Amino acid sequence: MRYRSTRGTAEASAPNFSDILLSGLANDGGLYLPTHWPHVSRDTLTAWRSLPYPDLAAEVIGLFTEGSIDRETLREMCRDVYGRFDHTAIAPLVEVEEGLFSLELFHGPTLAFKDMAMQMLGRLFEHVLKERDRHVTIVGATSGDTGSAAIEAFRGRERVSIVILHPHGRTSDVQRRQMTTVHDKNVLNIAVDGDFDTCQDMVKAMFADETFRQECSLSAVNSINWARIAAQIPYYIRAALALGGPDRPVSFAVPTGNFGNILAAWAAGQMGLPIEKLYVGSNRNDILTRFLLNNDMRVRSVEPSLSPSMDIQVSSNFERLLFEMLGRDPNRCRAIMEEFRQTGFMAVPHDAWENIGHVFRGHALDDAKTSDAMRRFHKESHYLADPHSAIGLATGSYYKEAGIPMVAAATAHPAKFPDAVEAATGIHPELPPHLADLFDREERYDVLPNDLARVKEAVLAHHRAR
Numbered sequence: 115m116r117y118r119s120t121r122g123t124a125e126a127s128a129p130n131f132s133d134i135l136l137s138g139l140a141n142d143g144g145l146y147l148p149t150h151w152p153h154v155s156r157d158t159l160t161a162w163r164s165l166p167y168p169d170l171a172a173e174v175i176g177l178f179t180e181g182s183i184d185r186e187t188l189r190e191m192c193r194d195v196y197g198r199f200d201h202t203a204i205a206p207l208v209e210v211e212e213g214l215f216s217l218e219l220f221h222g223p224t225l226a227f228k229d230m231a232m233q234m235l236g237r238l239f240e241h242v243l244k245e246r247d248r249h250v251t252i253v254g255a256t257s258g259d260t261g262s263a264a265i266e267a268f269r270g271r272e273r274v275s276i277v278i279l280h281p282h283g284r285t286s287d288v289q290r291r292q293m294t295t296v297h298d299k300n301v302l303n304i305a306v307d308g309d310f311d312t313c314q315d316m317v318k319a320m321f322a323d324e325t326f327r328q329e330c331s332l333s334a335v336n337s338i339n340w341a342r343i344a345a346q347i348p349y350y351i352r353a354a355l356a357l358g359g360p361d362r363p364v365s366f367a368v369p370t371g372n373f374g375n376i377l378a379a380w381a382a383g384q385m386g387l388p389i390e391k392l393y394v395g396s397n398r399n400d401i402l403t404r405f406l407l408n409n410d411m412r413v414r415s416v417e418p419s420l421s422p423s424m425d426i427q428v429s430s431n432f433e434r435l436l437f438e439m440l441g442r443d444p445n446r447c448r449a450i451m452e453e454f455r456q457t458g459f460m461a462v463p464h465d466a467w468e469n470i471g472h473v474f475r476g477h478a479l480d481d482a483k484t485s486d487a488m489r490r491f492h493k494e495s496h497y498l499a500d501p502h503s504a505i506g507l508a509t510g511s512y513y514k515e516a517g518i519p520m521v522a523a524a525t526a527h528p529a530k531f532p533d534a535v536e537a538a539t540g541i542h543p544e545l546p547p548h549l550a551d552l553f554d555r556e557e558r559y560d561v562l563p564n565d566l567a568r569v570k571e572a573v574l575a576h577h578r579a580r
C-alpha cells in the first residue's frame with residue numbers, strides 16, 4: 115500500500131505506511147491518503163462477523179500497512195493492545211432507544227475513543243522506530259482527549275519524546291490532570307494561552323518549517339496522521355456487522371470536531387461497508403453543520419462549551435474529504451485550503467458540496483440542548499452519557515429512520531466531564547480505580563503565551579534533552 119498527499123502529485127518516492135506513520139504530515143502541507151481504497155467484498159465482510167475485535171482490527175489495519183508490517187506481527191500487536199481494554203467486547207454496543215445504539219469507545223486507559231487508535235500507534239511507532247533505529251519528537255495539539263491518550267501511549271518509550279499543547283483553562287480538570295500528572299522524562303505538557311485552533315495551527319506551523327522539522331525529527335499523532343484514521347475504521351465495521359451488515363446498511367452519528375472519527379466511518383464505506391448516512395453532531399461551534407446546511411464554511415471564534423473536546427472551528431480532516439470530492443485533484447484542493455487559511459472562508463464548489471450532502475447531514479446542540487439530552491437519556495433509558503456522547507446520541511435520535519440501525523459514537527466516559535454530567539442528571543460519575551487518586555497527583559506543565567517562537571524553543575529544548 116502506498117500513499118499520496120492531498121496537496122501534491124503522487125510522490126516519486128511513493129511513501130509506504132511506515133514512512134507516513136513517522137512523517138505524519140506531507141512536506142507540501144497536505145494530508146496523506148492511500149493511493150487507492152482497498153476493497154473488502156461482501157463475502158469477506160460476512161466472514162469477519164465471527165472474528166474477535168483484535169483480529170478484525172488486524173485484518174482492517176493490515177490493508178493499510180501492507181508492504182510495511184507483516185500481518186502476524188500486526189495481529190500480535192492488536193491482541194496485546196485491545197487485551198488491555200476494560201471491556202471484553204472492546205467497543206460494546208448498547209441499545210439506548212429502539213433502533214439507536216451507543217457504540218462505546220471509551221473502554222481504554224484514558225476513557226476516550228482516542229485510545230482505540232492511539233494505543234495502536236504507540237506500538238506501531240515502537241516497531242518502526244526500532245526497525246529504522248530512529249528517534250522522533252512527537253508534537254500534538256489537544257482539546258483534551260488526544261493529549262492524554264497520546265501521553266499514555268508514548269510515556270516512557272525510549273525512541274520518542276512527546277510534547278502536547280493544550281489550550282490553557284479550556285479542558286476539563288480530569289482531562290488536564292490526565293496529561294499533567296504524568297512525569298515520565300520523555301513527556302512535556304504546554305498550556306498555551308489560546309484555543310485548540312491556536313494549538314493546532316502551531317503544530318502545523320512547526321511542520322511547515324522544514325529546518326525545524328528535520329532538526330527535531332518531528333512526528334504527529336493527531337488525526338492528521340493517517341494511521342490514526344486507519345485504526346479507527348475497524349470499530350465501524352464491527353458495529354455494522356453486529357447489526358446485520360453487510361446485508362443491511364446502518365447509519366452512524368458522530369460527535370465531531372476535527373472530523374477524524376467520522377472520516378473513518380466514511381472510509382469504511384469507501385472500502386465496501388454498506389452505510390446509509392453519516393450524521394455530524396456539533397456543539398455551538400457548529401461550522402460543519404452550517405456547511406452541510408448552507409455551504410457556509412466560515413470560521414468564527416472558538417466558543418467554550420460543555421463539550422470542550424469539540425471546541426474546534428478548523429477541522430483538519432475535512433481536507434481529506436474535500437480532496438476526494440474534488441476528484442482527487444491536488445491543485446484545486448491546495449488552492450481551496452490556502453484560501454481558507456488566508457480568508458477564514460472555504461469556497462467549496464457547489465457540486466462537491468452537493469455530493470458531500472448525499473452522505474453527510476449535520477445537527478448542532480447548544481449547551482442547554484446538550485444538558486437536556488444527557489438528562490433525557492438518563493431519565494428515559496437509564497443511560498449516562500458524557501456531553502460529547504450525548505450530542506452523538508441526540509443527533510442519532512433526531513435522524514433515525516425505521517429499519518436502519520443508527521449507531522451513535524460514544525466518545526468519552528462520563529467521568530471525564532463529571533460537572534456537566536452531574537449538573538444535568540444529578541449523578542456524579544466516579545473515575546475507575548486506576549484513576550481514582552487523579553486529584554491527589556502532582557501536576558507539572560508550562561504555561562506559554564500564544565507565541566510560536568516560544569513554543570518552538572520549548573519543543574527544541576525537550577528534543578535535545580532526550
Ligand SMILES: Cc1ncc(COP(=O)(O)O)c(C=O)c1O
Pocket residue numbers: 226227258259260337369370371372373374375376423424502503525526
Ligand atoms: C470526546 C470527544 N468526542 C468527539 C471528538 C471529536 O472527534 P473528531 O475530532 O475526530 O471529530 C473529540 C475530539 O477529537 C473528543 O475528544
Ligand SMILES: N[C@@H](CCOP(=O)(O)O)C(=O)O
Pocket residue numbers: 255256257258259260261335336337338371372374423424430
Ligand atoms: N478533540 C481532540 C482534538 C484533536 O483531535 P485529533 O483527533 O486530530 O487528535 C482532542 O481531544 O484533543
